[in-house]
Amino acid sequence: MLFHACxxxxxxxxxxxxxxxxxxxxxxxxxxxxAGGVSAxxxxxxxxxxxxxxxxxxxxxxxxxxxxxxxxxxGTMLRHAFTDDKSGQIYTVTERFSPARDSIRWExxxxxxxxxxxxxxxxxxxxxxxxxxxxxxxxDPLRSDEGWHDPxxxxxxxxxxxxxxxxxxxxxxxLVSYCPLHGDTxxxxxxxxxxxxxxxxxxxxLSPDDALLDLELRTTRDGGLAFAHINHRxxxxxPVRFAMDIVAHPADPRAALGWMAARYPExxxxxLPAAHDIAGCGAYSSYEGDLDAEKFRKMAFRVNWKASxxxxxxxxxxxxxxxxDDRWFRFNDKACGQPLPGEDNWSSVARxxxxxxxxxxxxxxxxxxFNVTEFGVNLKGADAVTPGADKDPEAWRNxxxxxxxxxxxxxxxxxxxxYWGTWGAAVAMDPxxxxxxxxxxxxxxxxxxxxxxxxxxxxxxxxxxxxxxxxADDGESWxxxxxxxxxxxxxxxxxxKLAPIFHDAGKFIFVNNHLKRIDLxxxxxxxxxxxADNGRALNATGLLxxxxxxxxxxxxxxxxxPDPDGFFQRYMYMGVFPTVPLSGNDxxxxxSEWADKYYLDYGPMLDAMRGKHxxxxxxxxxxxxxxxxxxxxxxxxxFAMPVTFGGDAKTVEVILRGLPVGGTAKTxxxxxxxxxxxxxxxxxxxxxxxxxxINVPLQxxxxxxxxxxxx
Numbered sequence: 001m002l003f004h005a006c007x008x009x010x011x012x013x014x015x016x017x018x019x020x021x022x023x024x025x026x027x028x029x030x031x032x033x034x035a036g037g038v039s040a041x042x043x044x045x046x047x048x049x050x051x052x053x054x055x056x057x058x059x060x061x062x063x064x065x066x067x068x069x070x071x072x073x074x075g076t077m078l079r080h081a082f083t084d085d086k087s088g089q090i091y092t093v094t095e096r097f098s099p100a101r102d103s104i105r106w107e108x109x110x111x112x113x114x115x116x117x118x119x120x121x122x123x124x125x126x127x128x129x130x131x132x133x134x135x136x137x138x139x140d141p142l143r144s145d146e147g148w149h150d151p152x153x154x155x156x157x158x159x160x161x162x163x164x165x166x167x168x169x170x171x172x173x174x175l176v177s178y179c180p181l182h183g184d185t186x187x188x189x190x191x192x193x194x195x196x197x198x199x200x201x202x203x204x205x206l207s208p209d210d211a212l213l214d215l216e217l218r219t220t221r222d223g224g225l226a227f228a229h230i231n232h233r234x235x236x237x238x239p240v241r242f243a244m245d246i247v248a249h250p251a252d253p254r255a256a257l258g259w260m261a262a263r264y265p266e267x268x269x270x271x272l273p274a275a276h277d278i279a280g281c282g283a284y285s286s287y288e289g290d291l292d293a294e295k296f297r298k299m300a301f302r303v304n305w306k307a308s309x310x311x312x313x314x315x316x317x318x319x320x321x322x323x324x325d326d327r328w329f330r331f332n333d334k335a336c337g338q339p340l341p342g343e344d345n346w347s348s349v350a351r352x353x354x355x356x357x358x359x360x361x362x363x364x365x366x367x368x369x370f371n372v373t374e375f376g377v378n379l380k381g382a383d384a385v386t387p388g389a390d391k392d393p394e395a396w397r398n399x400x401x402x403x404x405x406x407x408x409x410x411x412x413x414x415x416x417x418x419y420w421g422t423w424g425a426a427v428a429m430d431p432x433x434x435x436x437x438x439x440x441x442x443x444x445x446x447x448x449x450x451x452x453x454x455x456x457x458x459x460x461x462x463x464x465x466x467x468x469x470x471x472a473d474d475g476e477s478w479x480x481x482x483x484x485x486x487x488x489x490x491x492x493x494x495x496x497k498l499a500p501i502f503h504d505a506g507k508f509i510f511v512n513n514h515l516k517r518i519d520l521x522x523x524x525x526x527x528x529x530x531x532a533d534n535g536r537a538l539n540a541t542g543l544l545x546x547x548x549x550x551x552x553x554x555x556x557x558x559x560x561x562p563d564p565d566g567f568f569q570r571y572m573y574m575g576v577f578p579t580v581p582l583s584g585n586d587x588x589x590x591x592s593e594w595a596d597k598y599y600l601d602y603g604p605m606l607d608a609m610r611g612k613h614x615x616x617x618x619x620x621x622x623x624x625x626x627x628x629x630x631x632x633x634x635x636x637x638x639f640a641m642p643v644t645f646g647g648d649a650k651t652v653e654v655i656l657r658g659l660p661v662g663g664t665a666k667t668x669x670x671x672x673x674x675x676x677x678x679x680x681x682x683x684x685x686x687x688x689x690x691x692x693x694i695n696v697p698l699q700x701x702x703x704x705x706x707x708x709x710x711x
Contacts, residue, residue: 287584410436
């Protein structure tokens with residue numbers, strides 16, 4: 001929001017009384033103090049203002065002189081001068097507060113006298129006491145690295161630091177250790193304080209539209225919420241800008257998450273809604289033989305992320321062969337493009353196409369492998385390039401030659417020289433390199449052209465996106481005292497170009513997002529998470545896909561033990577489909593009589609989640625006396641309600657409040673599905689009222705309840 005001088009009053013802020021700004025709906029208001037910054041917040045119409053502290057800080061810099069206030073309409077701009085006596089840096093911080101429909105929009109802009117980087121911290125402190133609770137979209141509410149804990153359970157207000165996806169990379173924080181296995185990360189930039197006794201909540205929510213680089217959420221037990229932006233370049237030519245909203249809502253995390261999903265639907269809804277058509281249990285299999293299709297349908301299986309090894313080496317997914325029947329050797333990190341005797345180790349465009357067509361014939365779908373951050377196999381380096389390879393049209397057949405003559409601007413360098421290596425002696429890549437990016441877009445076009453029956457791609461290994469490229473400059477990142485290109489920026493540059501190639505052809509983009517961050521999902525239709533048998537990754541995957549399809553890994557039959565019912569009920573509760581035991585699965589579960597039985601037991605219950613959208617309104621679902629856990633999904637034709645973790649209980653009472661039935665429905669047909677059952681069991685019809693109480697019989701501690709509105 002810009003404020004024009006002809007419309008405003010400008011004055012030294014210290015001379016003014018507190019100024020009140022209210023949302024258009026009137027459900028929240030803030031007061032700005034005479035000294036500058038937020039001084040009080042009102043969380044309900046006609047309620048009292050609560051003393052609050054809020055504002056923006058830049059590293060160790062301190063404000064100098066008086067703040068300037070500019071008012072226009074219902075909004076106000078504050079401009080502060082900051083000086084860091086230690087570094088000599090001078091900053092100008094401009095904060096704008098303006099009324100939005102149901103929030104207060106808070107925008108921050110920072111400029112400096114010279115290029116530099118310092119933490120940019122935006123704080124809001126609302127004093128808490130008694131039963132106040134804290135919530136964010138965390139990987140684990142207990143900050144534990146073990147087991148699974150319900151991410152929808154608010155916790156006591158605490159002193160802690162949470163990392164957005166992962167900590168900022170340093171040599172001391174290894175690449176994989178926080179991606180996404182630890183309990184101190186959050187995946188959506190929001191912080192929520194709840195006051196259950198008043199049924200009021202307050203959230204500070206950052207915009208995912210902004211250039212978010214490294215980010216930390218810091219909380220304090222006195223009610224402090226602070227977002228710390230790290231590694232941003234502050235200078236004259238390119239101001240650093242962030243926007244956030246202060247939101248009031250009832251004391252339920254669903255209300256906060258629902259506000260976020262409604263405000264930024266392009267991050268929460270699949271760009272192609274038909275992505276829900278391929279939703280279901282997945283596989284990561286190279287098997288191309290015949291399938292017992294009926295058996296796998298009963299397991300809720302729908303899509304295979306083809307464990308390709310269809311390509312000759314990482315990154316060369318659709319080689320530029322002259323004809324569709326021309327063969328190449330499949331990827332093998334030991335063979336380096338050479339044949340292995342006696343092995344069925346070849347592929348071709350025609351063979352890949354035939355597999356997708358075969359799966360379509362079964363009623364199943366295929367996502368092909370794609371990767372934008374790794375390339376090659378058994379690479380030897382630029383010094384080992386074959387003479388003349390830079391002019392050889394067949395250079396693609398030699399991974400080393402192609403890497404260092406065609407896409408070398410994507411090779412990710414170490415800060416002190418050399419390159420980041422990865423699986424199969426390949427190298428990590430920066431998709432912001434112009435030549436490499438052009439190659440990726442060409443590969444996408446070949447995929448669309450050559451594999452019409454494929455449903456799209458799943459992009460692997462997003463963990464590399466937290467890395468800096470010291471040999472490039474994105475104009476916004478500053479690491480170790482100098483400019484660089486963080487691969488977050490490269491992803492934001494690539495995806496608006498890559499996504500339309502697939503989406504315009506009706507093909508989907510799934511990701512294996514080791515980095516769990518909502519801002520990376522703008523152009524993504526769904527998630528296939530390699531680590532979802534880990535409780536932290538499952539939680540983050542479920543929260544990121546409240547309105548998108550999600551599939552999670554099942555490493556082996558041991559993953560189901562010692563509690564297979566608990567395994568499936570976690571996935572049901574989070575709205576995520578597990579991986580089925582399919583022949584040819586790569587480091588995932590393979591068929592066994594014991595495991596197959598459990599998938600067949602739970603398949604119909606999982607299948608009921610297809611098309612799910614979490615119902616995100618306050619207090620919409622609860623189980624009396626916390627006797628079990630329940631979630632609620634809107635699905636085509638009505639609602640699916642997984643009731644889980646009921647232990648030995650035979651029946652539990654589920655309470656639905658304000659269910660968005662719509663239309664003229666007066667009743668709902670209620671049915672239940674249980675593990676091992678083949679048919680839905682009828683329950684008593686439910687009369688549609690503002691509060692509905694349903695007695696749900698359980699078997700093995702759970703039920704999937706289907707609710708279908710009727711006029």
